[in-house]
Amino acid sequence: MDSELVFFDKTSKTRELLAKMMFFNRGKQSREEQFLLKVFCLSTEAGSDYREQLRNSFFALDEERLWQLSLECKVTAVFAHRLSDLFGWENIPPRWKEFHDQMAGLANLYCEEIDLIARELSIYGIKVIALKNDSIALAFHLCRGCCPMSDIDILIEHANQQQADTVLKKLGYKHTWDSSTISDMVGANPYHKIAPSGRFIFLDVHWEAIGVRWMKGDLGELTSKMVERSLPIPGTTARILSPEDNLFQVVLHNAKHAYRLKPGFMRNLDVHRIIENQEINWTVFLNLIRTHKINTGAYFSLLAPAILFGTRVPAEVLGAIAPPSWKKPLCQFVRSAWFLNSNKNKPRSFIFRIVRMVMYDDIKIVIRNSIISVWRKRRRWRVFFLLRSKIVDLFSKRTRSLATFPIVFHGSGSYKKFFEGSGYGVIFEDDSQEGYVYLTKEDGSKILDGLKLYYHGDAEKISEGDLLEILWHPELKKVGVRYHGKIQAIFDIANRKSYCRTGFPLPNASWCKFKNHLWDDSALSGFEAIN
Ligand SMILES: [Zn+2]
Numbered sequence: 001m002d003s004e005l006v007f008f009d010k011t012s013k014t015r016e017l018l019a020k021m022m023f024f025n026r027g028k029q030s031r032e033e034q035f036l037l038k039v040f041c042l043s044t045e046a047g048s049d050y051r052e053q054l055r056n057s058f059f060a061l062d063e064e065r066l067w068q069l070s071l072e073c074k075v076t077a078v079f080a081h082r083l084s085d086l087f088g089w090e091n092i093p094p095r096w097k098e099f100h101d102q103m104a105g106l107a108n109l110y111c112e113e114i115d116l117i118a119r120e121l122s123i124y125g126i127k128v129i130a131l132k133n134d135s136i137a138l139a140f141h142l143c144r145g146c147c148p149m150s151d152i153d154i155l156i157e158h159a160n161q162q163q164a165d166t167v168l169k170k171l172g173y174k175h176t177w178d179s180s181t182i183s184d185m186v187g188a189n190p191y192h193k194i195a196p197s198g199r200f201i202f203l204d205v206h207w208e209a210i211g212v213r214w215m216k217g218d219l220g221e222l223t224s225k226m227v228e229r230s231l232p233i234p235g236t237t238a239r240i241l242s243p244e245d246n247l248f249q250v251v252l253h254n255a256k257h258a259y260r261l262k263p264g265f266m267r268n269l270d271v272h273r274i275i276e277n278q279e280i281n282w283t284v285f286l287n288l289i290r291t292h293k294i295n296t297g298a299y300f301s302l303l304a305p306a307i308l309f310g311t312r313v314p315a316e317v318l319g320a321i322a323p324p325s326w327k328k329p330l331c332q333f334v335r336s337a338w339f340l341n342s343n344k345n346k347p348r349s350f351i352f353r354i355v356r357m358v359m360y361d362d363i364k365i366v367i368r369n370s371i372i373s374v375w376r377k378r379r380r381w382r383v384f385f386l387l388r389s390k391i392v393d394l395f396s397k398r399t400r401s402l403a404t405f406p407i408v409f410h411g412s413g414s415y416k417k418f419f420e421g422s423g424y425g426v427i428f429e430d431d432s433q434e435g436y437v438y439l440t441k442e443d444g445s446k447i448l449d450g451l452k453l454y455y456h457g458d459a460e461k462i463s464e465g466d467l468l469e470i471l472w473h474p475e476l477k478k479v480g481v482r483y484h485g486k487i488q489a490i491f492d493i494a495n496r497k498s499y500c501r502t503g504f505p506l507p508n509a510s511w512c513k514f515k516n517h518l519w520d521d522s523a524l525s526g527f528e529a530i531n
Contacts, residue, residue, distance in 0.1 A: 031057070032065045039082045040075055040265060041308050055086055063093060075265045077103040078146045104145030106199070106509060107137050110152050111236075113201055114138065117154065118237035120167050128238050129155040129230050131206065132250055133270055135240045139233045140277040148266070150510040151202035153188075154238070157227050158207040158220065161189070173203060177414055177427060177444050187219070192447055198505035200450065209241070210252055215292040222292075243278035244285045250274055254304075255297030264304070272305040275312060282317050295321040402529055405470040409462050409483075417470045418442050424493060426470055426479055428453075435462060437481050439491040439498070439511075448511040451489040451500035453481070460484060460501075476526045487530070490523045499523045 029037075035057060042054070070076040080096035089097045111134075118128035130138050131154060137147035156164050168191060176190040187208030193201050209223040226249075229242040241249060254267040274280075289298045299321045305311040306318070405417050412432040418425030419442070427438045435453040440446060454461045462468060462483050471480035477493040489500040496513040503518045 032061055032069050035061055036069055040079055042082055043310055051086060073265055077148045081143060081146050100145040102509060103148045107144040107147045107149050109199055110149045111138055114152055114238045115236040120171060121164055122237050124163050126156060126160045126164055127227055130238045130240060131155055132253060135246060136270060136273050138236055138238060139240045140273060151204055153204050153206060155206045155209055161207055164205060194505045200505060200508045209249060215294045217292045243280050244288060247274050247280055247285055248288045251298050251301040254301040268305040268308050271301060272309045272311040282314055286317060286320060289321055296323045299323060403472045407468045409464060409466045409468050411464055416444060419472050428468060437489050449491060449498050449508045451498055451517060452502045452504040453488050471527060471530060473526050478526050480527050487524060487527060492523060
């Protein structure tokens with residue numbers, strides 16, 4: 001198919017910009033929001049007048065607001081690099097460069113780790129395929145700082161999962177707890193480890209190439225074909241999906257998360273980067289879309305980057321998969337849900353339902369999957385818990401103050417305490433060598449931060465029969481871990497800061513706002529009644 005037909009006429013800058021604004025937000029945007037959008041989407045072909053105009057507007061902005069906004073949108077690293085293109089690193093506050101370089105360090109570490117895993121598994125003839133932004137960071141020659149990674153996503157065929165598990169454990173990986181329900185839902189096994197440098201590494205080993213259930217066709221069979229079609233990446237043992245499969249995967253990933261209230265800048269950028277850096281056979285791609293009946297989802301996933309970045313999606317491709325007329329009114333809604341806070345006041349589940357209705361091409365799949373998902377998830381009654389805790393609060397002051405949960409240590413293993421309705425929990429783990437405590441999501445599905453309590457052979461180590469106390473301050477949102485009469489570790493959730501006596505490991509960059517875990521007695525405030 002002819003790829004000369006570009007969706008947007010790049011010569012008409014004003015019209016293009018107007019379309020971006022219309023598509024993504026019809027409400028009022030602050031000056032900082034507008035600036036962020038313009039600079040993030042700045043094309044290399046943009047004229048010098050336009051750049052000059054952007055430069056001039058920067059100095060009238062509130063830099064702190066811009067910083068916070070970029071963090072919220074999860075675009076700080078890429079945005080920082082774009083700012084440096086406009087002004088030079090030396091002319092913008094140093095935190096932008098620090099953040100960008102920290103992301104580059106993390107992406108390099110993750111890329112080396114993917115290569116290590118691929119090499120170790122290749123000994124057993126197992127192919128490791130880097131997915132999504134991992135494949136982009138590994139295979140395309142882009143600035144690593146502009147490829148922020150919060151975890152590693154790799155694909156390994158289902159039949160090889162067990163062998164892979166053994167090898168991964170030898171490489172120091174641990175299974176993330178309570179992962180059985182999650183792995184069923186997304187077709188992946190979550191692992192984590194802490195590198196000798198103290199950096200957290202989160203790893204998701206997928207056995208299904210596509211983590212969505214709203215498409216037609218056998219996912220297992222599709223995955224096998226995709227593994228077969230995968231290609232080597234020069235300079236590493238890890239592989240990449242074929243260009244069409246990779247685009248298919250990223251487009252579906254983009255559509256899957258479209259209902260989230262978080263803006264999808266980076267997901268749209270992934271789609272853009274794949275189209276710009278690989279030769280796509282659009283006929284092959286369209287066949288994939290049609291076979292699996294995901295026309296509408298793919299349409300929006302391609303339309304958004306075409307508008308944002310001027311991605312070269314042939315007009316015939318968009319025309320071929322455009323939604324039918326009965327969906328048009330709902331499409332307006334999807335457009336506004338796709339981006340920048342425009343549906344802030346509507347409940348997430350409501351948006352999710354509408355977006356899902358529009359995305360599915362086959363109504364039978366909608367019904368079947370709704371039943372399956374209700375059956376699987378056994379709906380968590382978050383609203384109920386929230387309401388209940390609010391009512392309890394009204395009648396009792398007691399629950400707002402410090403609560404202590406005692407646990408008797410009875411040997412190696414993991415010990416969990418989840419704080420109902422708060423969204424958080426902690427897991428203490430003694431792996432017979434070392435002791436760690438992790439701050440997790442309330443269901444234990446995701447590690448937010450982790451602290452080392454003791455090393456093997458440490459005299460302060462907790463022993464069998466010792467009392468371990470988890471302290472929870474619901475008002476301050478603070479967790480303390482206490483044993484041997486002393487608070488050993490603290491997670492200050494409200495300030496996103498953690499403290500421990502060992503100062504190890506390094507903070508998890510995607511959660512923690514500070515650069516280290518070093519102990520500070522001031523962290524004890526709020527726990528005076530205990531310590
Ligand atoms: Zn960069």
